[in-house]
Amino acid sequence: MRPPTTPRERSASEPAPGSTPGPAASGEAAPDGAPAPDVRDATGPGPHARDDRAESHPPSSSEASSPAHEPVTDLSDLPPAWPGRRGRAAWPAVPLLAALALWAYAVRHTDVSRLDDFGLVTALHPGFWAGLVVLTVGFWLTVRGPRRSGGWPAAYVLGLLLMERATQAVLYPTPLYAWAWKHDGVVEHLLTAGGLQTADRIGDMAVYDQWPGFFAAQAALVRLLGVESAAMYMAWWPLVSSLMLLLPLLLIYRTFTEDHRLIWTAVWLFYVANWVGQDYFSPQSVAFALHLGVLAVVLRRHGRSGGGPGRQGQAVWTAVVGVMVVAIVISHQLTPGMLVVSLLALCLLRRHRDWAPAVTTVVIFLAWCLTAALPFLSAALPDMIRSVGDVGGNVATGYGATPTGTGAVATSWAARLLSGSVLLLAVAGVWRQRVLRRRAMPLLLVAAAPLPMLAASSYGSEMIFRVLMFMLPGAAFFAASALLPGVRTLAAGAEAGAGPRGRGTGPSEPSAGRRPASSAVRRGVRAGGPLLVLLAATSAFVPSYSGKDRINYxxxxxxxxxxxxxxxxxxxxxxxxxxxxxxxxxxxxxxxxxxxxxxxxxxxxxxxxxxxxxxxxxxxxxxxxxxxxxxxxxxxxxxxxxxxxxxxxxxxxxxxxxxxxxxxxxxxxxxxxxxxxxxxxxxxxxx
Structure with a gap:
């Protein structure tokens, strides 16, 4: 007995009554430079229209008893467990609220007065881990559900950020991380000195006066808020800076797909794999958000074929890019270099061969380096030249930066395995998703662009971590595609011309008349395997990010x-x-x-x-x-x-x-x- 065909299955495999199949549904490629349409969205104006249709026309009793044309392939094809429209719309709130309640209980019963070498990992109350599991499972069921609102995945991501980035601010009575305290000292110096100073007065710390953008903005904020120092709010900066990344990430991902499953899974993977620690009170935190903002504007508004903005519109967006680049250049040394290589990589593609953003960035970057930053660069240039090409030396840690002891080594390996797993998933996604490999080629180039920087400099033995961080937005997108079988069958249908059904052909797809006994097992693996991967990655974030809190607290x-x-x-x-x-x-x-x-x-x-x-x-x-x-x-x-x-x-x-x-x-x-x-x-x- 075949299960009933839901409205979502019908839209994924055949046109709705009275509609015309779109390019993806008929096996035709979209115009060069345009995002690949989602097969499931081909019968309506967009994902929200599809969801509304599913809400307003639930399967009738006759439909439920009629034979279906498609097999159930994953959890997203199962009917909702709760009857009634209101219940179906509200059920994602249950695991979300349960997870947040467990988190609130856990932070009230966690003692951080005596941390061991595993940092916060062993200090956390078990309720935290239970809440993290409930949150992840709820997110996965929501994002894969047959009737889902775009607001619920966003709510789950916000819940994830609260558990990831706000836990330390709630638990610890003082801000974490010595470098955050150092930057607080720089802000305080600007407030007391009343201006920028040179190396003959403040020595090596003059480098911060040559890239003062972030610190000057924070000094103004301290004055505006009327607080004693930036230490009054910098414990919450990881949460604030992580929220700043959300909008540019969504804009970048929506450039290449309208499949909200892929978008929100990629966002989730980005946040759980972003353990490097750019989010603390630092110039890097704001510069990275601006970096993603520039890429979002360039990918969406520059070099797109058909329907793109005219010359006047392009000039406006180039000016917007210029403002963001100026903010980056005056605040951070490394991010402008990463942005330059990313923009140059985009110029390799014909449809993105608009040199205005790249040239604008290079000109502003060089102008700053040859004026305000020249004293530091003049002194550092010999060492910078010697490090060019020395990949082994640039990624080496050296004395005083090698994890020692069981806790330090274990948390270090957790971080490596987390990053390595996401990168391997990204490779799998690139290999499996032919349609994404073609349509999202700009994002693939952006993800690979930072790799040459490993041969440019050691950046204080941190270059390998920074390269991972700048690769992560693109890597998370392709890693998410590897966890979503629906995207894989979409790729097969679009590339092989599978016809209106939008399904790939091949021996791995059982026919309607022959369903092997092992099909249920395969369906279970397809549904549960990605969830286990997501649970493992989400859990691994905690030791990767908080495993060294004995040092940082x-x-x-x-x-x-x-x-x-x-x-x-x-x-x-x-x-x-x-x-x-x-x-x-x-x-x-x-x-x-x-x-x-x-x-x-x-x-x-x-x-x-x-x-x-x-x-x-x-x-x-x-x-x-x-x-x-x-x-x-x-x-x-x-x-x-x-x-x-x-x-x-x-x-x-x-x-x-x-x-x-x-x-x-x-x-x-x-x-x-x-x-x-x-x-x-x-x-x-x-x-």
Whole structure:
């Protein structure tokens, strides 16, 4: 007995009564440069019209008892479990609200006071993991359901962002990540200095004054909000910056398909695979959103054949691109280079061979590099030239950046497996989806364009992570297509000219008269396999993104200790620490010097370990009056040193015990998060 044919199946396989088959339904290719139409949408004006038709004309009892023309191939072909139009429309709210309730319960019962080497992974209440599973399953059933509203997948994605990016802001009483605190220090410096400064006054930190766009905007925002500093809101920046990516992602994906299953699955995969951490309080977070915005405008408004805007319209969109490029160029060093290679890659295609966006970006980028950024580039150019072509050196981590210990290694591998799986899925999607491979070729080029940057620079041993991040929007799209069998059969029908049925031909598609016994198993695998992949990827995000929270979290006691130090230090003082992984590490950098001894030559680090007090006293003795020299040791430094292979806990204990027992130093501040020692003036001079 064959199951009944639903309205969705009829629209996927044959024209609705009174309609005319579109190009995809008849096996004809769409015009060059236009997005490939969805076979299921060929009988109506768009996806929303199709959904409305399914809502207003449910199968009658006679239809339900008549033989069907198509077999059930996945969960999307099953009839709804709830009777009635209202129930069918509202059922996605149940798993969504249940997931959010579990999340709320979990964050109220999670203790982050003692994190181990697995970070937040082992600290989270089990309710969080249950909520994540419920959310993912609800999203998949909703996006694959036969009667679905475009609003529910969006609601699930917002729920995902809340669980992914807001959990840390809710759990931790202080902002995470030393680099975020560093950027807060840059904003504070701009507010107090009243203008940009050069390297002869603030040393290496002058690089931020040569790309001040983000920091100047944040300084204005701090003044506008009337808050004390950016630290008052930067804990929520990961959620804000992730939301900024949503609109350009949707615009890019809708350029190549109207299949909302593919669009929202790609968005979901993008967010769960985006563990690199560009979303923290940083110029990169805004620059990346603008980068996607430029690509969205170029893909949708430049170089499209037929029906595109006229010259005046193109000029307007070129001006819009120019404004976004200026904001990128004055804020971040790497993103303009990534944007240039992406735009040049698009110019390889005939239908996108509009050189205006690429030329505009290159001109603005060069103008900034040859003026405001010239001091930094002049000093860094020799090292940049030496790194060109050295792919092995550019992707190497080196001393002090190698995961050490079970937790650090496990979370590092989780991140690698997550990225590798998405990239492999993307390759599978490119291979299987011939229609997408042709129609979405611009997105495929954009995804591959960042790869040559691996041979350009190491970017502080982070180039491989940045390349992955810039590849991810395109990779997530093709990876999502590999999880959706409906897209695969669409590709077969469009390419092979399968006729109005829109189905691929071949031995793998059983006929209506012969249904092998294993067909139910295959249908189950086709329906459940992608869901398991999505669950695994969504779960892997947590250790990839939050597995190093022991390093990144600074408790209130540590923040208070460092504030006490900087309140005590006068102009001209020097703060010495094992590494820069502590809050406010760059506070008052215009008037106070910093020295992190694990970043020094390895031989000198070994000398400090052998004779800590004497060696450190000698290093700190050159501070001139009225400045003082301080040694700061905190739990954040310890976590970073132990988990990144700098110094072991035993070695750090030896250093602190030597300093505490030496007459060369005196203890000036201490709490549960660390201690501050001051070099005695007479002792330092004697050494």
């Amino acid at each position: 600074f408790p209130p006691q540590e923040v208070a200790l460092v504030r006490q130090l900087f309140d005590r230090a006068v102009e001209g003082s020097t703060v010495v620490a094992a590494n820069r992984n502590y809050p406010l590490a760059h506070a008052s950098y215009g008037t106070i010097d910093h020295y992190w001894f694990t970043e020094d030559d390895r031989r000198h680090v070994d000398e400090i370990v052998r004779d800590p007090a004497a060696t450190l006293a000698r290093d700190m003795a050159g501070v001139e009056r009225p400045g003082r020299a301080y040694l700061l040791l905190t739990q954040g430094q310890r976590a970073n040193s132990e988990m990144n292979g700098q110094l072991t806990g035993v070695q750090l204990d030896r250093i602190e015990e030597s300093v505490a027992g030496s007459g060369l130093f005196r203890l000036v501040a201490e709490n549960s998060a660390g201690a501050v020692y001051e070099l005695r003036r007479e002792g330092g001079a004697a050494r």
